Structure formats: C-alpha cells, structure tokens
Amino acid sequence: MTTILRTWNLTKVYQGKEAVNNVNMNIKQGEIYGFLGPNGAGKTTVMKMITNLVKPTAGEIEFFGEKMTSRSYEMLKRMGCIIEYPVFYDKLTARENLELHGEYMGYYDPKALKEALELVKLTGTDKKPVKQFSMGMKQRLGIARAVMTKPELLILDEPINGLDPLGIKELREVFRMLSREYGMTLLISSHILGEVEQIADTIGVIRDGVLLEEVAMEEIRSRDTDYIELITDNSSKAVYTLANTLGLSNFKVIGARTIRIYEKISQLELSKALAAADVELESLNRKQHSLEDYFVGLMGGEVVA
C-alpha cells in the first residue's frame, strides 16, 4: 500500500515546551488512521502542522512523496479537514454554506454538493439556517463541506466530541463509507479507545507529544490472546519442568516463579503435570490480554476505554 502522508521528526515547541516531539507518522492510502491520545497529547498540533495552520519548529511533512512547505497550496487542496470544530455562517442555510465554500475553494460542482449532503443524510434539511442545527448535524455538515471537493485525505480532529450515541453511530457509518466506497484516506483523532478500535485500520498512539506506537489493528488483534498465569512456590527450574511435563510449546516464563501459558490445558492435565513435576501452585489466574489492557497500559491509564 502506498504511504500518502509521512512525517519526519515533526516537532513543535510552544514557549520552550515540546507539544510535539519528533513524530514519525505513516498514513497509507485508503486506510482509516486512528490517532489516539489523551487530552493535551499533541494530536491537534500535529493535525494543524499537516494542514499548514501551524508552522513546525522542526521536521518535515511529505504528502504523496512531495515535501510540504507553507506555500504548498495545491497539496492542501487535496486535503479536507475539520480541526477542533466546524465553523459556519449561522444565518446562512446548510446549502449556502457549502456553496460559499465551493466558491472559496474555486470548486463548484452542484452534483458533488448534492452527493455530499446525501452522504451525511442532510438532504432534507439543506434549506434550514445552520443556527437551527444540532451539534451532530453541524458535525455532519462539516464533513459534507470537507468531502465536497473530493479530497484524498480527510483530517478530522475529535469528530465525535459532544455527539450522542446515535450521532456517533451515524458518523462512524459515514467514515466507513468514505473509506470503503470512495477510497478516501482518513486521519481521525480521538481520546476514546473504543471509538478508534471500531473503525481504524492503523492506530497511532501519542502521549506527551511522543508517538509511542504505530500499529495495524490486525497486528494488535493477533496479540489479543488469553492466557493462564501460574505462580508456583518453587524455583524457575521447577517452572520449566512443569512446562515440559505439560508438553507446552506456547508459554512464557516471567520472573522466577511465574509462567504464562497461551494454550488450552484442562484442569486434569494441569493437576497431573503439577504432581509429576513436584510443583505446588500458589495461584492460578486466567487472564485476557485485551486491547484495553494494552492501550491503557501504554497511555498510563489516561485514555478512556
């Protein structure tokens, strides 16, 4: 898959403090990239640098293999974005707002406008002034505006903030449609793991301005295995004897007395092996190494699961 956006040691210093610190990000064409991190982690700042709203202190951004500068206007036209929250002319209707945007962008295509409104299910309400819109409708109108010009990369900063469960569900469907049917690449930030997990193909985890991990969801899911943890009252040698007696192939010895077994064993097998290896158990725990454990651990508990 082609990498369409890449950052190299992207850094932003505000008043002597690094808000973003040497971030190397890789976003592939057609994927949904979930940008996960607690409040103040640096997500918005990264997105602002990508969209040329903030100048990087150091580092580079490459879009479709070309280095971006503050004058890369043509490249910026290939991106759509909603950073922080979408702002409209409140007294104008939804349609008028989109028309104005089209004019401003030098892009006016009534068919694209109609399609964008349909996509976010606002067709019937396009003649209402935006001031009568709910938060969710404004968010959807913002998306219609961003996708109307058919960007290749859509950047959305915490798009589900302030939405009710139905609004969140509808928006999730819009994201999936944009990705699957339109082949659009999406960069979506959130501090809610559950949200990112449901839609992202790749997750980038940021904390204190540092990108801690960038990993495909598929890979994370394959790590998502159950295990049994046995703590014995013997030495590590006894732990290995136990593993041998059980004929284990997928296990890990952790510390001197603990063994994690990643395969299914019956209670009977275990009792027999314990007796044969002359090992006594101090405790046995069945654990699930879940996505939640993984991310909450990574974020130091600062992310909402």
Ligand SMILES: Nc1ncnc2c1ncn2[C@@H]1O[C@H](COP(=O)(O)OP(=O)(O)OP(=O)(O)O)[C@@H](O)[C@H]1O
């Ligand atoms: N204009 C600015 N001047 C000074 N500091 C700033 C500025 N913008 C952001 N920061 C600081 O940079 C850090 C990263 O902020 P940023 O808004 O990028 O985080 P975030 O992950 O998007 O969080 P949130 O979800 O709360 O917006 C924070 O410590 C923030 O206070």
